[in-house]
Amino acid sequence: MRAQIAFFILSAISLISAIFVITRRNAVHSVIWLIVTLFSVGGVYLLLNAEFLFAVQVILYVGGIMVLFLFVVMLVNLDVAMNQAQFNRQWALALGTVLVLLAELGYALFQQGRRGLALPPAVPTLQSAGNTQEVGLALYRSYMLPVEIASILLLVAMIGAVIMAKRKLE
Amino acid sequence: MLEKTLEFVRNSPLLLATIKIVIVFLVLSGLVAFLVYLERKVLAFMQARLGPMRVGPWGLLQALADPIKLMLKEDIVPARADRVVFLMAPVISVVAAFAVFAVIPFAGNFYVTDVNIGLLLILGISSLGIYGIILGGWSSNSHYPLLGALRSAAQLVSYEVAAGLALVGVLLLSNSLSMVRIVESQREMGWWFVFLQPVAFVIYLIAAVAETNRSPFDLPEAESELTAGFHTEYSGFRFALFFMAEYTAMVLVSCIAVTLFFGGWLRPFPNVSWFDFLKYGPIVALLSLGGFIFWLGRRSPVRSERVFFIALSGLCVVLAALVAYSPVLEAIQGIFWFTAKILVFLYMFIWYRGTFPRYRYDQLMNVGWRRLIPLALANLIVTALFRYWLGPHAAQASAAMLLGR
Numbered sequence: 001m002r003a004q005i006a007f008f009i010l011s012a013i014s015l016i017s018a019i020f021v022i023t024r025r026n027a028v029h030s031v032i033w034l035i036v037t038l039f040s041v042g043g044v045y046l047l048l049n050a051e052f053l054f055a056v057q058v059i060l061y062v063g064g065i066m067v068l069f070l071f072v073v074m075l076v077n078l079d080v081a082m083n084q085a086q087f088n089r090q091w092a093l094a095l096g097t098v099l100v101l102l103a104e105l106g107y108a109l110f111q112q113g114r115r116g117l118a119l120p121p122a123v124p125t126l127q128s129a130g131n132t133q134e135v136g137l138a139l140y141r142s143y144m145l146p147v148e149i150a151s152i153l154l155l156v157a158m159i160g161a162v163i164m165a166k167r168k169l170e
Numbered sequence: 171m172l173e174k175t176l177e178f179v180r181n182s183p184l185l186l187a188t189i190k191i192v193i194v195f196l197v198l199s200g201l202v203a204f205l206v207y208l209e210r211k212v213l214a215f216m217q218a219r220l221g222p223m224r225v226g227p228w229g230l231l232q233a234l235a236d237p238i239k240l241m242l243k244e245d246i247v248p249a250r251a252d253r254v255v256f257l258m259a260p261v262i263s264v265v266a267a268f269a270v271f272a273v274i275p276f277a278g279n280f281y282v283t284d285v286n287i288g289l290l291l292i293l294g295i296s297s298l299g300i301y302g303i304i305l306g307g308w309s310s311n312s313h314y315p316l317l318g319a320l321r322s323a324a325q326l327v328s329y330e331v332a333a334g335l336a337l338v339g340v341l342l343l344s345n346s347l348s349m350v351r352i353v354e355s356q357r358e359m360g361w362w363f364v365f366l367q368p369v370a371f372v373i374y375l376i377a378a379v380a381e382t383n384r385s386p387f388d389l390p391e392a393e394s395e396l397t398a399g400f401h402t403e404y405s406g407f408r409f410a411l412f413f414m415a416e417y418t419a420m421v422l423v424s425c426i427a428v429t430l431f432f433g434g435w436l437r438p439f440p441n442v443s444w445f446d447f448l449k450y451g452p453i454v455a456l457l458s459l460g461g462f463i464f465w466l467g468r469r470s471p472v473r474s475e476r477v478f479f480i481a482l483s484g485l486c487v488v489l490a491a492l493v494a495y496s497p498v499l500e501a502i503q504g505i506f507w508f509t510a511k512i513l514v515f516l517y518m519f520i521w522y523r524g525t526f527p528r529y530r531y532d533q534l535m536n537v538g539w540r541r542l543i544p545l546a547l548a549n550l551i552v553t554a555l556f557r558y559w560l561g562p563h564a565a566q567a568s569a570a571m572l573l574g575r
Contacts, residue, residue: 028308032255035301055290063297064327070304071323074316132287132347 007047014040027073035066052132190282194271202417207233209520216524227475228466243406248310251403255309260404260411263302267418270295274425275350277435277504288349289341292426293334299415300326303383306412307400318399321389321531326381328538333377335546339370339553340430353434360441364431369549371431373542378423380538383416384519386526387534424515432511435504452493452506460486 013036020033042057139147179186207222207229214221222229247256273288275281285291300323307319340363341347344355356362364371380387391399401412428434439445460483467479493499529537 026252028252028255028305032305051285051287052290055287055294058294059290059297063294063300064330067297067300067304067323067327070301070308071320074304074308074320132290 003047007044010040010043010047013037014044027076028070031066031069031073034069035062038062038066050131052135187282190280191272194276194282195268198268198271198418198421199414201421202414203233203237205417205420205516206236206413208516209523212517212520213524216521227470227472227478237410240410241407245406245408246403248312248403250311252309252311255305256403257408259302259306259309260401260408260415261302262305263299263415264411264418266295266299266302267415267422270422271425273349274422275353275429275434276508278350278353279501279504281350284348284350286346286348286351289337289347289352289430292349292422293330293337296419296422297326297330299419302412302415303400306404310400310403312403314397314402315400318391318396318402321396322383322400325383325387325389325534325538328535329377329380329542332538332542332546333374333381335543335550336370336373336377337430339367339546339549342550342553342557343367349429349434353429353436356433357436357440362431362433362436367431367549367553369545370553371427373546373549374427374431376537376542378427379519379522380534382419382423382519384420385523386528388528389531389534420516420519421512424512424519427515428508428511435508437503437507449499449503451510452499452502453490455506455510456486456490456493460484460490 017033017036017040021030021037024030024033038057038061042054042062045051045054045057179189210232211221211229222232225231225235247253270292272282273285273291275284303322303326304319307315307317307322310316340352343359343363343366344352346352346355359366383389383391391401396402401409404412433440437445437448437451439448463479463486464483467476467483470476470479493502
């Protein structure tokens with residue numbers, strides 16, 4: 001019961017702050033609200049007993065990537081952005097996408113409802129040893145190849161960024 | 171009556187945690203105020219000055235006078251500032267700095283909580299403190315704060331990588347992220363991790379100084395270039411909050427270094443019974459402190475100061491007598507050793523400030539990216555290889571090898 005209340009509060013915060021992210025005129029304010037969104041999503045991970053995921057969310061997204069976002073946004077000329085139209089006029093396309101997504105989610109929920117009463121638990125119950133080890137074992141045993149491919153992709157992107165930056169300097 | 175109250179407190183986990191949090195918060199705030207006084211005093215002695223002398227005997231009440239002065243000052247918000255963000259920024263800094271102490275084990279019998287992602291939580295929450303700096307600098311709507319904030323952001327992001335990589339070496343030895351487990355595993359191995367991971371320790375130490383924006387890496391607030399850096403526009407209590415966050419962060423990195431590398435609350439040689447006499451350390455420390463204060467008081471030319479100092483040294487002797495009572499002695503062992511180690515680190519922070527000239531910005535970036543990070547990576551690879559070859563009990567094995575057993 002308590003967990004449910006906490007879940008509703010956290011999801012309310014993340015949804016409302018996500019709306020603020022796209023409606024604020026000032027880009028820095030948008031970034032601040034995005035930080036709030038990511039943090040409350042981290043809270044939801046914590047409710048699901050995925051404390052490792054929570055820590056990674058805070059370290060990487062909240063503490064790392066969003067700092068760089070802020071960094072870049074501050075260097076951009078905000079006055080120009082202030083005078084531009086905030087939303088472009090593609091209502092029809094957006095509406096279509098939203099409807100498709102809604103239909104998809106509704107269908108999935110409906111199917112689940114027919115099969116059984118409740119959704120399956122998102123995370124299987126783990127031993128108290130903590131799921132840091134579990135995540136590590138899963139990543140480096142069952143999903144070794146995907147992890148390696150993803151890391152090489154990131155490495156390539158990193159080297160590419162460095163080379164592009166260097167070429168500009170020279 | 172007392173028994174009943176104690177029983178009630180013990181059976182309500184939330185209340186117990188709250189009491190512990192309040193204690194930790196109060197002690198930390200006191201320590202921070204004292205630390206500012208200590209820094210001014212030690213720096214003064216290093217430069218052949220006397221430092222604060224006017225408020226109270228030997229300027230001891232300066233630690234109290236400064237916060238009061240700052241609280242009474244006007245809280246100025248620049249006219250073109252982003253008001254809400256400007257007001258929020260120092261609060262973010264302070265909250266991030268204090269929140270982390272929830273998972274620091276001050277002693278085997280005193281910590282707020284122990285979670286099995288302890289170290290990751292510390293890295294995550296403490297990295298939030300940077301938002302206070304960036305947002306404070308940006309929302310001031312002024313040049314120097316913005317430049318200071320940008321510098322600070324780049325510096326913190328760079329050195330966080332090196333510090334994180336250095337800490338992974340320790341994790342490989344301890345097999346756990348829980349702070350309590352890390353200390354316990356040092357007891358089991360009989361070695362402080364600083365002896366098994368000296369390179370990681372040096373990297374962490376340098377990165378810690380950079381992450382707390384302390385001299386010689388205090389570029390975000392380099393007075394000669396940036397006035398006061400990111401907090402140029404702040405005044406009164408909000409400035410005090412930034413100040414407090416910086417000193418709390420100093421205490422925090424000292425706590426992490428002590429817990430990970432210097433055996434946390436363990437006394438030196440925790441497994442060797444020859445060194446059991448070390449448990450009388452608290453008594454000796456209190457008595458010598460009392461002696462020092464007495465010697466100081468005898469030399470004081472002012473009569474009221476003489477009386478005060480001699481009374482203070484008497485208090486130290488009374489405390490020492492209290493501590494000599496053996497249950498008390500057992501109970502404070504952990505706290506005593508932890509505090510002693512932290513104070514050494516805090517003194518080192520002041521020492522650096524008194525002796526090293528400030529780095530240039532490109533030098534800072536060079537040290538971080540070209541020296542520390544490759545070194546940390548190499549350390550990590552070597553540690554991992556050793557662990558692979560020698561099995562999960564690598565540390566014990568290599569320790570045995572070193573001793574020739």
